[in-house]
Amino acid sequence: MLKIALTGADGLVGSRILELLNKDFVLIPIPQTQMDITDKASVDSILKSTDFDIFLHLAAYTNVAQAELNKDLVFKINIEGTRNIYKAVKQKNKKLIYISTDFIFDGKNPPYYEDSTPNPIGAYAISKYEGEKIVKDNGMIVRIAYPYRASFEPKKDFFRTFKSYLEQKKPLTMITDSLMTPTFIDDIAIGLKYLFNNYSPEIFHLVGSKSYSPFETAILIAEKFNLDKSLIGKTTYEEYIKNKPGLPKLSDIKTRKNNFYKMKNFENFLVSY
Numbered sequence: 383m384l385k386i387a388l389t390g391a392d393g394l395v396g397s398r399i400l401e402l403l404n405k406d407f408v409l410i411p412i413p414q415t416q417m418d419i420t421d422k423a424s425v426d427s428i429l430k431s432t433d434f435d436i437f438l439h440l441a442a443y444t445n446v447a448q449a450e451l452n453k454d455l456v457f458k459i460n461i462e463g464t465r466n467i468y469k470a471v472k473q474k475n476k477k478l479i480y481i482s483t484d485f486i487f488d489g490k491n492p493p494y495y496e497d498s499t500p501n502p503i504g505a506y507a508i509s510k511y512e513g514e515k516i517v518k519d520n521g522m523i524v525r526i527a528y529p530y531r532a533s534f535e536p537k538k539d540f541f542r543t544f545k546s547y548l549e550q551k552k553p554l555t556m557i558t559d560s561l562m563t564p565t566f567i568d569d570i571a572i573g574l575k576y577l578f579n580n581y582s583p584e585i586f587h588l589v590g591s592k593s594y595s596p597f598e599t600a601i602l603i604a605e606k607f608n609l610d611k612s613l614i615g616k617t618t619y620e621e622y623i624k625n626k627p628g629l630p631k632l633s634d635i636k637t638r639k640n641n642f643y644k645m646k647n648f649e650n651f652l653v654s655y
């Protein structure tokens with residue numbers, strides 16, 4: 383059985399990968415408590431003594447809005463941390479998969495495919511793209527977008543955040559003129575299962591099959607769970623980014639290379655919820 387070591391296994395995406403793929407692979411989570419990826423000596427020594435075939439690097443500083451206020455830390459974790467992992471994995475001559483994001487595109491000229499040109503616009507996006515540059519051609523890059531899942535207490539994704547606001551009868555102000563591409567984390571895990579077994583050092587997009595405005599997703603959630611749609615107000619992208627910079631406007635991300643697993647769209651997920 384293939385042995386996959388991974389960082390970020392306590393996070394939103396990684397913890398679901400552990401749950402779903404633990405019968406198909408020997409999964410070896412390396413938590414931050416055991417290895418801080420910014421500590422090169424620790425990364426070198428732990429990876430040296432860990433037996434794995436593929437290293438899945440999920441760990442990152444992921445709070446996009448806060449990233450603008452914590453640039454040094456973001457760059458340290460997402461760039462230096464990725465460089466440490468990359469070097470230690472290559473030292474062992476093993477395979478590396480780096481999880482990246484749709485945010486590396488500026489959202490001005492969609493749609494974005496695997497070979498579209500990145501142009502990151504905020505600190506988080508810049509750091510993730512710098513991570514890609516370290517790995518490119520010598521590792522696999524898998525870009526995901528707006529990952530969500532049915533349940534996970536430690537961190538709310540967009541789906542459970544919007545749902546919980548509406549359930550608490552709190553108003554939501556949603557952008558009507560931007561696009562996001564929600565991706566069901568279970569689909570990411572199943573897509574990764576294929577990529578573990580068919581590794582090659584290329585870029586892949588593992589993303590949901592349809593893009594929506596945030597306003598549309600909130601309405602879909604309200605309709606599905608019989609919640610009050612009148613709580614959902616409207617705003618524009620220009621207004622929104624005044625308070626929360628770093629969000630690409632039209633994050634319509636697509637794939638030409640995922641011909642191995644059909645990813646759900648957000649409506650498919652809600653129907654089967």
Ligand SMILES: NC(=O)c1ccc[n+]([C@@H]2O[C@H](COP(=O)([O-])OP(=O)(O)OC[C@H]3O[C@@H](n4cnc5c(N)ncnc54)[C@H](OP(=O)(O)O)[C@@H]3O)[C@@H](O)[C@H]2O)c1
Binds near residue numbers: 390440483526
């Ligand atoms: N969430 C999104 O919207 C989104 C969208 C596109 C791409 N991505 C990418 O997908 C990947 C996973 O995201 P996620 O949402 O699952 O992240 P998450 O829930 O924020 O989890 C991040 C993980 O990274 C670990 N970590 C942070 N700093 C670390 C350090 N210095 N050393 C070791 N581990 C560290 C955290 O450990 P602790 O649990 O100990 O804090 C946690 O396990 C990331 O690479 C992210 O850039 C996420």
